[in-house]
Amino acid sequence: MVHFKIQDVTFAYPDTTDRPALEHINLEIRQGEYVTVCGASGSGKTTLLRLLKSVLTPHGTLSGEILFCGRPLQEADLREQSSKIGYVMQNPDSQIVTDKVWHELAFGLESLGYDQKTIRLRVAEMASYFGIEHWFYKNVSELSGGQKQLLNLASVMAMQPEVLILDEPTSQLDPIAAADFLNTVKKINRELRTTVIITEHRLEDIFYASDQVVVMEKGKIAAVDTPRAVGAFLKEGNHEMLAALPTPLLVYYGVEEQKNSAPLTVREGAEWLDTFFADRTLKVSAYEAEAPYExxxxxxxxxxxxxxxxxxxxxxxxxxxxxxxxxxxxxxxxxxxxxxxxxxxxxxxxxxxxxxxxxxxxxxxxxxxxxxxxxxxxxxxxxxxxxxxxxxxxxxxxxxxxxxxxxxxxxxxxxxxxxxxxxxxxxxxxxxxxxxxxxxxxxxxxxxxxxxxxxxxxxxxxxxxxxxxxxxxxxxxxxxxxxxxxxxxxxxxxxxxxxxxxxxxxxxxxxxxxxxxxxxxxxxxxxxxxxTAANRMSRHIFENAVTDGEVIELCQKNL
Structure with a gap:
């Protein structure tokens, strides 16, 4: 089943004199897919996502059609969209509406008119699934940024949506909290078959998991394909978005003649390095050490x-x-x-x-x-x-x-x-x-x-x-x-x-x-x-290499 079918959508904000925010967008998102939308700031990513939920649609001029489950999105009323389309925003504080954690989990269900027994069961299930029990009765103001974002996700998932839309959800999270959050999203996609549509500037933890990667450029779709195919497309055209690719791909494209399958994860990158140096003698095994900071x-x-x-x-x-x-x-x-x-x-x-x-x-x-x-x-x-x-x-x-x-x-x-x-x-x-x-x-x-x-x-x-x-x-x-x-x-x-x-x-x-x-x-x-990902990927072979450029340099010195 196709969850979203976007047909020739163009959108312009009021008083826009130059180009529209979105221009002739055509895209299909099927049930259960994990779709990553990436692109430079201002390329139209957030505008596209907000159009997928009517209550968040910005003011402006819209042409074309967006179908949800085979019928026009506007025909789905507020209750249906609220229950079936979940949305997690970039800033955790902009989505929280109550003062207590438990009440925030229940708020969406209360708004939809569920009975108390159902609400208590759903809230208990989400608190257990997301590990919220130990701060269940806390004030929301006491939570860290990572906890607030996890609470937003749990509150949305309590309504059992068919689609989960996330707009740069980890922009304010530390690396460990961000990885934990994105792993939870992948688990939801994999175990509940919830369709996930996510925008991120940091692609390291989501690129490899994607069924489709959509590259946005100045309001248009530049590419839609699998992660490896999109990587190859960006490399071939020396596209500006090449710099946003995960470190294993950047190192691969900087060294390899592209004979082997491109690595997408740190583990795949480490295995590719093992293969790359299997028949080579390692001449330089460490990047130049720095004097300790005094x-x-x-x-x-x-x-x-x-x-x-x-x-x-x-x-x-x-x-x-x-x-x-x-x-x-x-x-x-x-x-x-x-x-x-x-x-x-x-x-x-x-x-x-x-x-x-x-x-x-x-x-x-x-x-x-x-x-x-x-x-x-x-x-x-x-x-x-x-x-x-x-x-x-x-x-x-x-x-x-x-x-x-x-x-x-x-x-x-x-x-x-x-x-x-x-x-x-x-x-x-x-x-x-x-x-x-x-x-x-x-x-x-x-x-x-x-x-x-x-x-x-x-x-x-x-x-x-x-x-x-x-x-x-x-x-x-x-x-x-x-x-x-x-x-x-x-x-x-x-x-x-x-x-x-x-x-x-x-x-x-x-x-x-x-x-x-x-x-x-x-x-x-x-x-x-x-x-860094570069260090985790290469530390079993090279010492002191912490950036993709340093790993590429060491690889080239050993050719």
Whole structure:
């Protein structure tokens, strides 16, 4: 049975003067399929998914037809769509509507009018299946980002939908929580035969599991096929989305003459490396080692944090527990760790949003409290928060940027906005409302607004969230250029691959404090889970290789 049949669908948002958001989309999704939709930010992925559930359809002009189970989608009433089509959004908080975990699980069933006995049974089953029992009676506000997203999934599955639609569900989750969440989705697809339609920028954990991969490009479908066929298509055309492919495929395409079957998973990649080197003598077995990181050698740090303790309420447990570290000027300092460990609180404490009850923060050798009011944020310190929407207060992106250039003459303001818009690739967004852009576009616009303050220290909280692989490379170039200009960057991220490629130093944050700090190669080559796919795939053959480029280089040296 075909669940969704999309026939020549074109959709345009109001006041759109250039191209439609979607253009002549034709796609069939059969029952029980696992379908991955990928593409650059703004390619139309989220718009396409929202059209598959009438209540979420954005305002605009729609032509063409969407059939659900053989009849027009609009003929399915709200109750039918609510029960048969489940939808999990990118931001966990935007979907939660009650204050208690148990009530959130029951809310959808209550809205559909189920009797109490059925509701209790369904809620108990979902709590058991998803392992929610030990936080069943908690307040939702006490949950971590990963727990909230799992709760959203469980709440949707309590209604026993036939189709599960997920829009970048792991964008705010740490690597371990993201993998657990996606494994649960695969289990639902495999065991319950629930049709899964998912968009993701991180393809490592979903690409191999897909029955179909749909590649979106500027509102059109560039390719629809099996994972290996799509990989071959992107490689053959040297497509920009090639950079988004899982590491095993990238290494394979960088080394192999493509005689063997392309590996999709870390296990397949490791087996392919074994086969590749079966008849070859290994001449170079390790990437060049790095000297260990020595914090004591930093004589004039841009940021120094010493014995920082912070809690949100007087009788609440500490969130920060004696955090101490130093950041060298002009470097990129990355902090990784699980959801809810206190990383964002640390950034807020550095810039004064949160007030620690003990410890000290020095900015360029001067205690933070010694700065005059406004002096700290006047060309010294700026922060990009995890939620970019919190920075937008105007009707257009241009007006938001103009807000940061007050005091300059009109021409200088326009030149500065043009320069920063080009740098962050948001020129075509300037006249749009910030809320009408995709998640990745909002992140770039927020970055542009922060950069206009011309900070010497830049704090970034999950800056690559929602960014496609194409802009991530350009974003890394922006950060390196800022480093070259002497700007110091402290970055909190769940994006392990990004940190491994571009950070100067990486710290592990756990239980309210920094456990260890080292160079990326020394840090990631010693971990099992907080490491890269390239390292997991190649560590049985190569030492110290943590990026796909390094594995490719070592393979080529042994040819």
């Amino acid at each position: 914090e004591d050698e930093i004589k004039d740090p841009a940021v120094e944090v010493k014995e920082l303790y912070m809690r949100y309420e007087k009788n609440a447990p500490d969130i920060l527990k004696g955090v101490s570290f130093r950041v060298e000027k002009g470097t990129l300092f990355a902090i990784v760790g699980g959801n809810g460990t206190g990383k964002s609180t640390l950034l807020k404490s550095i810039c004064g949003i949160c007030r620690p009850y003990s410890g000290k923060v020095k900015i360029f050798g001067k205690r933070m409290e010694k700065y005059c009011k406004g002096e700290l944020f006047s060309g010294n310190l700026a922060m990009l928060p995890q939620d970019p929407l919190s920075l937008f207060v105007k009707k257009t992106v241009r007006e938001d940027l103009e807000e940061m250039t007050t005091g300059k003459n009109k021409k200088d303001r326009e030149d500065e906005i043009t320069r920063i818009a080009k740098l962050c690739q948001i020129t075509e967004l300037l006249e749009k409302h910030p809320y009408d852009s995709s998640g990745g576009e909002q992140q770039r616009a927020a970055l542009a607004k922060v950069l206009l303050t011309q900070p010497k220290i830049l704090l970034l909280d999950e800056p690559t969230k929602g960014m496609d692989a194409i802009f991530k490379k350009q974003f890394a170039d922006i950060l390196k250029e800022l480093n070259n200009q002497g700007i110091t960057i402290i970055l909190v991220s769940h994006d392990v691959e990004f940190c491994a490629k571009y950070a100067d130093t990486v710290s592990m944050f756990f239980d309210g404090t920094i456990l260890t700090t080292n160079t990326p190669r020394n840090f990631f080559s010693k971990n099992s889970f907080y490491t």
